[in-house]
Amino acid sequence: xxxxxxxxxxxxxxxxxxxxxxxxxxxxxxxxxxxxxxxxxxxxxxxxxxxxxxxxxxxxxxxxxxxxxxxxxxxxxxxxxxxxxxxxxxxxxxxxxxxxxxxxxxxxxxxxxxxxxxxxxxxxxxxxxxxxxxxxxxxxxxxxxxxxxxxxxxxxxxxxxxxxxxxxxxxxxxxxxxxxxxxxxxxxxxxxxxxxxxxxxxxxxxxxxxxxxxxxxxxxxxxxxxxxxxxxxxxxxxxxxxxxxxxxxxxxxxxxxxxxxxxxxxxxxxxxxxxxxxxxxxxxxxxxxxxxxxxxxxxxxxxxxxxxxxxxxxxxxxxxxxxxxxxxxxxxxxxxx
Ligand code: DAH
Numbered sequence: 001x002x003x004x005x006x007x008x009x010x011x012x013x014x015x016x017x018x019x020x021x022x023x024x025x026x027x028x029x030x031x032x033x034x035x036x037x038x039x040x041x042x043x044x045x046x047x048x049x050x051x052x053x054x055x056x057x058x059x060x061x062x063x064x065x066x067x068x069x070x071x072x073x074x075x076x077x078x079x080x081x082x083x084x085x086x087x088x089x090x091x092x093x094x095x096x097x098x099x100x101x102x103x104x105x106x107x108x109x110x111x112x113x114x115x116x117x118x119x120x121x122x123x124x125x126x127x128x129x130x131x132x133x134x135x136x137x138x139x140x141x142x143x144x145x146x147x148x149x150x151x152x153x154x155x156x157x158x159x160x161x162x163x164x165x166x167x168x169x170x171x172x173x174x175x176x177x178x179x180x181x182x183x184x185x186x187x188x189x190x191x192x193x194x195x196x197x198x199x200x201x202x203x204x205x206x207x208x209x210x211x212x213x214x215x216x217x218x219x220x221x222x223x224x225x226x227x228x229x230x231x232x233x234x235x236x237x238x239x240x241x242x243x244x245x246x247x248x249x250x251x252x253x254x255x256x257x258x259x260x261x262x263x264x265x266x267x268x269x270x271x272x273x274x275x276x277x278x279x280x281x282x283x284x285x286x287x288x289x290x291x292x293x294x295x296x297x298x299x300x301x302x303x304x305x306x307x308x309x310x311x312x313x314x315x316x317x318x319x320x321x322x323x324x325x326x327x328x329x330x331x332x333x334x335x336x337x
Contacts, residue, residue, distance in 0.1 A: 001042075001049070001053070001057055002056075002057065002060060004042070005042060005057070005060055005061060005064055008032075008038055008039060008042065008064070009064045009067065009068070012028070012032045012038075012039075012068050013067075013068070013071060015028045015031075016028045016029075016068075016071060016072055016075050017075070019075060019079070020079075021079060021083075022076060022079050022080065022083070025072065025075055025076055025079060028072070029068075029072050032068060033065065033068060033069070033072075039061070039064065039065060039068070042061065043061050046058065046061070106337070107337075108326075108334065108337075109314050109318055109320075109326065109334075109337040110210060110310060110311065110314055110326055112314075112337065113310055113313055113314040113317060114193050114210065114212070114310055116237065116317075117191075117193065117212050117237070117308075117310065117313065118191060118193055118212070120233055120236050120237060121191045121212075121214070121233065124229070124232070124233075125189060126189050126190055126191045126214070127189065127190045127191075128190065128191060128192065128193070129174050129177070129178045129190045129191070129192040130174065130192060130194065131168070131171070131173055131174035131177050131192060131194065132168070133167060133168060133194065133195055133196075133197070134161065134165060134166075134167060134168070135165070135166060135167070135168035135173050136164055136165055137163075137164045137165070137166065138164070139168075139173035139176050139177060140158075140166060140168050140169060140170075140172075140173045141153060142293070143173070143175075143176035143180075143290070143293045143294055144172050144173070144175065144176060144252060144253040144290055144293075145252045145253050145287050145289040145290050145293065146252045146253070150252065152250075152251075152252045156169035156170065156198055157169075157198050157199035157200060158197075158198065158199065159197050159198075159199060159207075167196075167197035168194075168196055168197065169196060169197065169198055170196050170211055170213070170307060171192050171193070171194050171196060171211040171212065171213035171307060172213055172253060172305070172307060174190075174192035174194070174213055174215075175192075175213060175215045175253070175286075175290070175294075175305055176290075176293070176294050178190055178192075178215060179215075179217070179291075179294035179295065179296055180294050180295065184295045184296055184297065185296055185297055185300050185301050187217060187218040187219075187301075188215055188216065188217040188218075188303070189215075189216050189217075189218075190214070190215055190216075191212055191213060191214045191215075192212065192213040192214075192215075193210065193211070193212045193213075193310070194210065194211065194212075194213075195208060195209070195210055196208075196209060196210065196211050197209075203321075203322045203323060203324065204323055205323070206311065206323055206324065206326070206327060208327075209309060209310070209311050209323075210309070210310035210311060211307055211308060211309055211310060212307070212308050212310060213305070213306070213307050214283075214305060214306040214307070215286070215303065215304075215305045216229070216303050216304050216305075217286065217291075217296065217301055217302070217303030218301060218303065219300070219301055220302075221285075221301075221302050221303045221304055223256070223285060223304070225304060226283060226284075226285070226304035226306070227246065229304075230244070230260060230281070230283065230306060231244050234260070234262055234280070237313070237317070238262060238264045238316070238317070239264055241264065242262055242263070242264040243262065243263040243264070244260060244261070244262055245260070245261040245262075245263070245277060246258045246259075246260055247259045247260070247261060249282065249284075251282055251284055252287070253284075253286070253287050253290045253305065254282075254283065254284025254285055254286060254287055254290075254304075254305055255284060255285060255287045255288075256284055256285060257282065257283070257284035258282075258283055258284055259279055259281070259282050259283075260279070260280050260281050260282075260283060260306075261277040261278055261279050261280065262277070262278055262280050262316075263276065263277050263278065264316075278316060280308060280312065280313065280316070281306055281307060281308035281309075282306065282307050282308075283304065283305065283306035283307070284304065284305065284306075285302065285303070285304050286302060286303040286304060286305050288302075291303075311323050311326060314326070318337065
């Protein structure tokens with residue numbers, strides 16, 4: 001019996017020595033130490049032994065059991081370690097691989113231009129006003145000294161929604177809205193950037209485009225204030241060497257009215273001697289009728305106004321020859337800004 005026990009021990013140790021996985025080892029453990037295991041069976045047979053043999057065999061059996069248990073525990077630990085190491089090796093991250101390219105977006109050239117314009121005026125203390133893109137005939141025309149059947153309405157081809165509602169043709173209605181929002185004769189110094197709509201479509205006209213309106217009202221405002229303001233703004237935007245020319249013009253909401261041309265040979269015409277003049281905005285002294293129509297008193301205050309096309313300015317700033325590029329979302333174009 002004692003011999004049998006030793007053989008059992010040797011055999012078990014050999015088997016668990018050969019186990020290649022935790023699962024195999026667990027099977028070996030069950031086959032010896034489990035309820036129906038080989039060692040368990042030997043212990044069960046002890047009842048057939050004599051009273052002298054029994055304690056000797058009992059002690060031996062317990063030693064064998066303890067040896068097997070600790071050998072199994074050690075082996076289990078070793079197998080676990082091997083498995084972890086293998087896993088770590090398989091799952092290592094190669095930090096020397098080149099990073100995946102991630103394309104970062106950036107601002108559209110029109111947004112950039114709009115921000116440039118608004119920031120320049122904000123530095124001069126202007127506030128920003130907004131108005132709806134769907135506008136009433138009343139604000140878009142009437143309050144700006146353009147009553148129904150006024151011929152100057154033909155200057156702006158419009159998208160009408162009903163007889164009295166249209167997509168605004170310019171940002172000028174925000175002049176009227178701002179005056180009506182203030183107490184009569186309170187000073188105003190604002191710009192209003194936004195989208196406008198006209199029935200036009202070619203290389204220099206889009207049915208949807210952007211304008212920035214400006215309005216200053218106070219006591220004793222002169223044409224020289226308008227000139228100085230626009231000169232400062234345009235030089236800030238296009239460079240200190242920009243030349244500026246005021247040309248007499250007509251707008252129903254200003255009197256006198258002017259169009260402003262610029263010439264900045266150093267930026268856009270570096271290779272030509274004769275710089276061209278380019279029209280850049282409309283402006284003038286606010287017409288007394290416009291003040292009256294919006295509850296301001298032309299005897300007490302006066303002011304100037306201006307309106308510029310953002311696309312036009314962006315084209316000049318960036319040297320773009322066709323305005324349709326702005327809306328086509330061609331990445332080859334957009335990525336250049
Ligand atoms: N609203 C005019 C247009 O869209 C531009 C303009 C001209 C605005 C003169 C003004 C101005 O405020 O004084 O053609």
